[in-house]
Structure formats: C-alpha cells, structure tokens
Amino acid sequence: MADWRDRLPAVRGDLRRDVPLSGLTWLKVGGPADVMFNPADAQDLADFLAALPPEVPVLPVGVGSNLLVRDGGIRGVVVRLVGPLAKVTVEGTTLVAGAGALDQTVARTAQRAGLAGIEFMIGIPGTVGGAVRMNAGAFGGETAERLRFVEVVGRDGRIRRLDKAELGFGYRRSALPADAIVLRAAFGLEPGDPAAILARMDAIRAEREAAQPIRVATGGSTFKNPEGDRAWRLVDQAGCRGLAHGRAMVSDKHCNFLINQGGASAREIEELGEIVRSRVQERSGVALAWEIVRVGEEVRP
Ligand SMILES: Cc1cc2nc3c(=O)[nH]c(=O)nc-3n(C[C@H](O)[C@H](O)[C@H](O)COP(=O)(O)OP(=O)(O)OC[C@H]3O[C@@H](n4cnc5c(N)ncnc54)[C@H](O)[C@@H]3O)c2cc1C
Numbered sequence: 001m002a003d004w005r006d007r008l009p010a011v012r013g014d015l016r017r018d019v020p021l022s023g024l025t026w027l028k029v030g031g032p033a034d035v036m037f038n039p040a041d042a043q044d045l046a047d048f049l050a051a052l053p054p055e056v057p058v059l060p061v062g063v064g065s066n067l068l069v070r071d072g073g074i075r076g077v078v079v080r081l082v083g084p085l086a087k088v089t090v091e092g093t094t095l096v097a098g099a100g101a102l103d104q105t106v107a108r109t110a111q112r113a114g115l116a117g118i119e120f121m122i123g124i125p126g127t128v129g130g131a132v133r134m135n136a137g138a139f140g141g142e143t144a145e146r147l148r149f150v151e152v153v154g155r156d157g158r159i160r161r162l163d164k165a166e167l168g169f170g171y172r173r174s175a176l177p178a179d180a181i182v183l184r185a186a187f188g189l190e191p192g193d194p195a196a197i198l199a200r201m202d203a204i205r206a207e208r209e210a211a212q213p214i215r216v217a218t219g220g221s222t223f224k225n226p227e228g229d230r231a232w233r234l235v236d237q238a239g240c241r242g243l244a245h246g247r248a249m250v251s252d253k254h255c256n257f258l259i260n261q262g263g264a265s266a267r268e269i270e271e272l273g274e275i276v277r278s279r280v281q282e283r284s285g286v287a288l289a290w291e292i293v294r295v296g297e298e299v300r301p
Contacts, residue, residue, distance in 0.1 A: 004053055004055075004056050005017060005034060005035060007053075008035065008052070009047065009048050009051035009052060011037070011039065011040070011044055011047075011048050012039075012040035012041075012044045013037060013038050013039040013040040013041075013044050013045075014036075014037070014038040015035065015036075015037050015038075016035070016036050017034065017035055017036075018032045018033075018034070019032055019033045019035075019036035019078070020032050021033055021061075021064070021069045021073065021074065021078070021296075022069070024061070024063070024064050024080075025061075025063075025064030025065075025067050025068075025069055025219075026063070026064055026065045026066075026067075026125070026217060026218060026219055026220070027064070027067070027068055027069075027217055027218065027219045027258075027260050027266070027269060028217040028260050029068070029069065029071070029260060029264060029265060029266040029269060030067075030068075030069025030070065030071065030073065030074075030266055030296060031069065031070065031071050031072045031073025031074070031266075031296065031297075032073040032074075033073060033074045033076075033077070033078035034073070034074065034075055034076055034077065035076070035077045035078070036077075036078050036079075036080065037077050037078070037079050037080075038079075038080050038081075038082050038083075039079065039081070039085065040083070040084075041083075041084050041085065042085065042151075042153065042159060042183045042184075045079065045081075045085075045153055045181065045183075046153050046157040046158070046159050047157060048157075049153060049154070049155055049156065049157040049181075050156060050157025050158075051157075052077065054155065054156075056076050056077060057075060057076030057077070058076055058077045058078075058079060058155060058179075058181075059074060059076065059077070059078050059079070059295060060078075060079045060080075060081070060099075060129055060181040060182070061078055061079070061080055061130075062080075062081075062099075062100070062126050062127030062128075062129050062130035063102070063125065063126055063127055063130075065124075065125045065126040065130065065219065065220060066126060066130060066134060066136075066219055066220055066291070066292055066293055067219065067292070067293050067295060068219055068266055068269060068270060068292050068293070068294045068295070069266060069295055069296045070266045070267070070270070070294065070295065070296035070297055070298050071265050071266045071267055071296075071298060071299065072296060072297035072298050072299040073296055073297065074295060074296040074297075075296075075297065079181060080100065081098060081099050081100030081127070081129060081181075081183070082100050083100075084098065085098040085099060085100045085183065085184075086098045086099075086100030086101045086102075086105075086127075087101065088101050088105055088106055088109045090109060090110070090113045090115065093115060093188060093189050093190060093191065094148070094186055094187070094188060094189070095109065095110055095113070095115060095118070095186070095187045095189055096184055096185070096186045096187075097128045097184060097185050097187070098128065098183070098184050099127060099128045099129030099132070099150075099181070099182040099183055099184055099185065100127055100128070100129065101127060101128050102125075102126070102127055102128075103121035103122075103124040103125070103126055103127065103128065103131055103136065104121065104122055104124070104125070106118060106121050106128060106187075107119060107120075107121040107122035107201060108122070108201075110187075110189055110197070111194055111197045111198055111201060112194065114191055114192060114193070114194045114197070115189035115190065115191065115192060115197075116189060116190050116191070116192030116196075116197050117141075117145070117146045117187075117188075117189040117190055117192075118141070118146055118187060118189060119139075119141070119197055119200045119201050119204060120137060120138045120139045120140070120141030120142070120204060121136075121141075121143075122201040122204050122205060123138045123139060123204045123205065123207075123208045124136050124137075124138055125214070125220070128182070128184075128185050129181070129182040131143040131185075132147070132150055132167075132174060132176065132182045132185055133174060133176055133182065134172055134173070134174070134291075134293075135169045135170065135171070135172055135173060135174050136172075137172070138204070138208075139204050139207070142169075143169075144164065144167070144169035144174070146187040146188055146189060147164050147167075147169075147185060147186070147187055148163070148164060148186045148187060148188045149161050149162060149163045149164060149185075149186050150162050150167070150176075150182050150183075150184065150185045150186070151182075151183045151184045151185075152176070152177075152180040152181060152182050152183060153180070153181050153183055154177065154179050154180055154181075155179035159183065162176075162180075171224065171225075172224050172291055211253075211254060212253065212254050212257065213251045213253045213254060213257055213259060216251075216259050216260075217259060217260035217261075217262075218251065218257045218258060218259050218260070219257075219258065219269075219292040220257065220291075220292070221256045221257065221291050221292075222256055222257065222258050222273055222276075222290065222291060222292050223235070223256060223273075223276075223277070223288040223289060223290060223291055224288070224289045224290075224291045226286050226288065226289075229286070230256075231256045231288055231291075232254060232255050232256035234280045234283070234284050234286055234288065235250065235255045235256055235276055235280060235288075236255050237280075237283060237284060238276070238279040238280045238282070238283040238284065239279065239283075240255060240275075240276045240279055240280075241255040242255075243272070243275070243276065244261075244272075245268055245271055245272035245275060246264055246265070246268035246271075246272075247260065247261045247262060247263045247264035247265075247268060248260060248261070248264040248268040248269040248271075248272040249261050249272070250272065250276060258272060258273060258292075266296075266298075267298060270294060273290065273292070276288070
C-alpha cells in the first residue's frame with residue numbers, strides 16, 4: 001500500500017481510493033486507480049495539486065473514449081472533471097466549455113445559440129479536455145480550428161492561460177505540456193442558422209452510425225492514419241478485418257476499431273493491436289502508430 005495515500009491533502013471535492021476504471025472507459029477494461037479525484041472546482045484542483053507530494057503521478061481522464069487502461073490499473077491520482085468543470089457557456093460568438101463537458105454537449109449548445117463551426121463535435125464521444133489533448137477531429141473539422149485559448153493547471157497547482165499558438169497542434173496531437181490539465185477551453189464561432197447547423201449535425205450522426213461500430217465497447221480509431229494513407233485500409237489489406245484474440249476483436253464494420261466482445265482483458269486488446277501492427281508492417285512496410293492512449297500497469301504490484 002502506497003503510504004502517500006494516508007496523507008492526502010484536504011479537498012472540497014470527492015476523493016476515493018481503489019476506484020475500478022473498467023466501468024469508466026469505453027473499452028470496459030482496466031484495473032483500479034490508486035486514488036480518484038473529482039475536484040469541486042478549479043481552485044480545489046489547484047490547491048490539491050500544489051499540496052500533493054510532487055512524486056505522485058497525476059493523470060486527467062475524460063470519459064475514456066480513447067484510453068486503454070491496463071489490467072494492473074493506474075498508480076497515483078486519476079482526475080475527472082465534473083460539475084462546474086463541465087459547464088458550457090456562450091457569450092456573443094465565444095463558447096467557453098469546461099474541460100469535463102462532453103463534445104456532444106458543446107455541439108448542441110452551439111447549435112441552440114445559432115453558432116456554427118463546431119458541428120463535427122457531435123460525432124466525437126469524448127470530453128473537451130480529451131479533445132484538446134488529442135486535437136480530436138472528424139468530418140473535416142478538428143478541435144484546433146476554432147480554439148482560441150485554454151486554461152490549464154500544472155502539476156505545481158499554477159493556473160495559467162495558453163493561447164492556441166502555444167499548443168503546437170497537429171494531426172491527433174498537441175504540444176500541451178505533459179503535466180497540464182485542461183480546465184476550460186474557449187472557441188470562436190460564427191453566427192449561423194440553427195436549422196442548417198442541426199441538419200449538418202444530423203448528417204454527421206447518420207454517417208457515423210453507418211460507418212462505425214459506436215454501440216459496442218471500443219476505443220475508436222486504434223491507429224493514426226499514416227501520411228497519405230488510411231490505417232483501416234492497411235489493416236484490411238493485411239487480412240485483419242474480424243481478427244480475434246481471446247475476447248478482443250478487430251471490428252468487421254470498421255477495421256481500425258478494436259472491440260471488447262465482453263470479458264476481454266486489456267492485455268488481450270493490446271496484444272491484438274500489436275498483432276495487427278506487425279501484420280501491417282509485414283504486408284505493407286508501414287509502422288502504424290497507436291492513436292489510443294495506453295496507460296497504467298500490466299499487473300498490480
Ligand atoms: C465510438 C468512438 C468513435 C470515435 N470517433 C472519433 C473521431 O471521429 N475523431 C476523434 O478524434 N476521436 C474519436 N474517438 C476517440 C475519442 O473520442 C477522442 O480522442 C476524444 O477526444 C477522447 O476524449 P476523452 O475525454 O474520452 O479522453 P480520454 O480517452 O479519457 O483521454 C484521452 C487523453 O486525453 C487526456 N485528457 C483527458 N482529459 C484531459 C484534460 N482535462 N486535460 C488534459 N488531458 C486530458 C488523457 O490523459 C489521455 O491522454 C472515438 C472514440 C470512440 C469510442
């Protein structure tokens with residue numbers, strides 16, 4: 001038992017030990033977090049981080065829609081932003097979203113306010129924090145496009161603002177400092193007709209439903225698209241569509257998606273991903289890079 005847990009700073013939010021993460025991730029796998037913290041607000045999180053011994057690792061998570069938590073769980077503190085840290089507000093053409101807000105809530109709030117430019121978010125099942133970290137995108141849009149600035153808190157508890165230019169966005173990546181937890185993000189949108197925005201969102205939803213297995217346990221796109229190609233095409237070409245390993249399987253519907261068919265371990269899913277990578281490497285010479293973020297330990301010490 002790690003003794004740092006006996007000296008946790010006092011907080012106003014919810015602090016719990018040994019919280020199973022499998023129920024909190026889309027892939028439905030993963031061991032427990034040593035400690036799970038849902039801060040009451042930004043200051044609560046900042047004070048907690050400043051007082052927590054600096055050697056204790058801290059990992060922010062959203063809704064785990066791009067996360068493979070290994071079976072041994074996560075050492076240190078897992079932070080989830082809820083309540084006031086998941087609020088979305090609109091002022092003029094600026095939308096400010098708490099990092100815990102669902103991307104879909106952001107898209108719907110913008111539509112109701114008659115603001116266009118962020119419709120693609122209706123198709124992404126994560127939170128704003130995850131979207132900024134990964135520069136989530138779909139259907140020709142990506143998070144970086146409309147982002148103006150983010151407010152973050154560092155591991156030292158210091159809250160600061162980072163402008164878009166400081167975030168080094170690229171395809172499914174950002175240069176957000178490794179220790180930064182996004183607290184909120186501001187987007188600059190443009191006025192639009194709510195009915196037309198809704199129609200675009202409906203079209204995105206329908207297209208996704210047709211092309212992706214979105215009602216099963218999956219982590220979304222497993223591998224990043226390599227320069228000039230599509231990961232799914234290479235996986236298909238390597239004969240991996242429908243390939244199973246234990247209870248993990250490459251989706252028949254969209255072969256860049258791995259699926260937990262029920263009862264898979266994180267290890268089976270990660271091993272299946274590595275089998276696919278090596279078959280693709282053999283077949284086409286391309287080394288696919290994981291898009292899914294793999295965290296935690298294989299076995300609990
Ligand atoms: C069915 C399905 C479809 C998907 N379709 C798409 C798609 O079309 N396009 C796309 O881009 N992605 C897609 N994804 C992947 C996923 O939804 C996105 O990557 C999303 O942005 C992850 O958000 P999350 O909040 O769930 O983050 P998590 O999966 O919980 O975490 C992902 C990463 O973000 C970090 N993170 C989370 N919150 C914060 C924070 N507040 N501050 C700093 N870092 C943070 C985590 O530490 C981790 O490194 C899909 C996933 C699924 C399951």
